[in-house]
Amino acid sequence: MNEAPQSLRRHIAIFGRRNVGKSSLLNALTGQQVAIVSPEAGTTSDPVNRAMEILPLGPCLLIDTAGFDDVGSVGELRNERTHKVLDQTDMALLVLDQAKDLTLEKIWLDELRRLEIPTVIVLNKSDAIDSKNKTIALIHDELGQTPVVVSSLKGDGMEDLRKALVQVTADIEETSLTAGLAKAGDSVLLVMPQDPQAPKGRLILPQVQTIRDLLDKSCIISCCDVDTLEQSINAMKKPPSLIITDSQVFAQVYEKKPDKSLLTSFSVLMAASKGNIDVLIEGARAIDRLTPQSHVLIAEACTHAPMSEDIGREKIPRMLRKRYGETITFDIHAGKDYPADLKKYDLIIHCGACMFNRRLMLSRIIRAREQGVPITNYGLAIAHVQGILKKVSLP
Ligand SMILES: Nc1nc2c(ncn2[C@@H]2O[C@H](COP(=O)(O)OP(=O)(O)OP(=O)(O)O)[C@@H](O)[C@H]2O)c(=O)[nH]1
Numbered sequence: 210m211n212e213a214p215q216s217l218r219r220h221i222a223i224f225g226r227r228n229v230g231k232s233s234l235l236n237a238l239t240g241q242q243v244a245i246v247s248p249e250a251g252t253t254s255d256p257v258n259r260a261m262e263i264l265p266l267g268p269c270l271l272i273d274t275a276g277f278d279d280v281g282s283v284g285e286l287r288n289e290r291t292h293k294v295l296d297q298t299d300m301a302l303l304v305l306d307q308a309k310d311l312t313l314e315k316i317w318l319d320e321l322r323r324l325e326i327p328t329v330i331v332l333n334k335s336d337a338i339d340s341k342n343k344t345i346a347l348i349h350d351e352l353g354q355t356p357v358v359v360s361s362l363k364g365d366g367m368e369d370l371r372k373a374l375v376q377v378t379a380d381i382e383e384t385s386l387t388a389g390l391a392k393a394g395d396s397v398l399l400v401m402p403q404d405p406q407a408p409k410g411r412l413i414l415p416q417v418q419t420i421r422d423l424l425d426k427s428c429i430i431s432c433c434d435v436d437t438l439e440q441s442i443n444a445m446k447k448p449p450s451l452i453i454t455d456s457q458v459f460a461q462v463y464e465k466k467p468d469k470s471l472l473t474s475f476s477v478l479m480a481a482s483k484g485n486i487d488v489l490i491e492g493a494r495a496i497d498r499l500t501p502q503s504h505v506l507i508a509e510a511c512t513h514a515p516m517s518e519d520i521g522r523e524k525i526p527r528m529l530r531k532r533y534g535e536t537i538t539f540d541i542h543a544g545k546d547y548p549a550d551l552k553k554y555d556l557i558i559h560c561g562a563c564m565f566n567r568r569l570m571l572s573r574i575i576r577a578r579e580q581g582v583p584i585t586n587y588g589l590a591i592a593h594v595q596g597i598l599k600k601v602s603l604p
Pocket residue numbers: 225226227228229230231232233234245246247248249250251252253254274275276333334335336337359360361362363
């Protein structure tokens with residue numbers, strides 16, 4: 210339980226052709242022989258994950274992949290798996306061991322740049338390269354970036370690689386969940402109804418993460434249910450500066466909240482920390498442009514057994530049917546299998562992605578944007594339909 214959840218680890222994926230030393234690099238970075246290495250091309254057939262701390266980056270998940278130049282029908286399948294890793298990649302290491310033909314590397318680098326994934330180019334096998342400076346210059350000319358030079362075999366250059374990773378991290382820093390909404394000494398009231406959807410005996414991840422974020426900021430935290438909201442506020446010497454609510458009871462909480470208290474929801478905080486909040490708000494407004502013929506994709510990032518009164522499968526469809534009638538249609542996709550072709554949809558309503566890293570949500574947002582389909586999340590959709598979105602405080 211002391212381990213950082215995967216969603217909070219920086220996902221660093223290692224890409225490159227077969228045999229360039231990707232698995233050796235993972236071993237050299239972790240200081241352990243975790244990935245199988247061999248002179249045979251195609252040794253790694255499926256992505257291999259390894260959790261580790263990289264100081265000062267903190268908890269990371271290194272992902273070793275199969276070489277992206279694999280051939281044949283099985284090779285094609287491996288390439289597809291490697292390509293799928295992009296969806297969860299916060300940072301990439303693009304590994305090469307020569308500079309003669311960089312056509313494939315160029316294609317991959319273009320894809321990484323398109324997905325806005327910060328990338329470090331790594332020239333491996335420095336111990337076996339004769340004209341190092343010439344090779345570095347060629348790579349720079351072809352790919353527009355100077356490689357970090359390492360030898361995974363000898364362990365050389367690992368410190369330079371860590372430094373390069375730290376440098377690119379600045380681009381993808383996840384901000385504090387309550388950034389700009391709460392500061393040290395503020396009193397914050399959390400409205401957390403524990404309905405049948407809530408897991409028995411524990412709190413859900415967005416609530417746990419919010420409490421941790423507020424504790425780190427030295428805020429004064431209180432929790433209540435909607436039924437005890439008024440009592441809780443009355444018991445306070447002054448109104449809380451911020452109320453964070455479960456989005457399903459937005460409207461009730463808004464009715465009862467003191468004028469001076471800011472109001473937001475756990476899902477709004479998640480939307481801001483996991484994705485691009487502006488795009489997701491724009492997506493929520495697209496609800497007004499739906500018609501009785503619209504086709505909506507409900508996307509859940511993980512698979513869980515549907516529950517009665519499930520927010521994605523029941524509450525949101527019911528809410529939109531009430532407005533647009535029974536002919537509006539919904540497709541539900543759960544887990545990592547997110548449809549590649551989104552064009553048939555008029556709107557995507559995504560879950561809060563609490564179990565996943567920021568990159569997964571960002572890559573889904575980029576894909577939706579490229580295909581011209583608006584995307585929002587559960588909490589923002591509910592807030593918009595209830596007419597509360599304008600009144601919600603954004604981090
Ligand atoms: N000389 C030298 N050889 C290396 C270095 N890094 C890896 N190798 C060798 O290169 C070969 C391939 O290494 P791997 O780490 O298996 O390469 P890979 O990219 O994971 O290969 P696939 O899994 O087949 O895609 C092995 O024989 C390694 O010993 C290095 O820094 N220097």
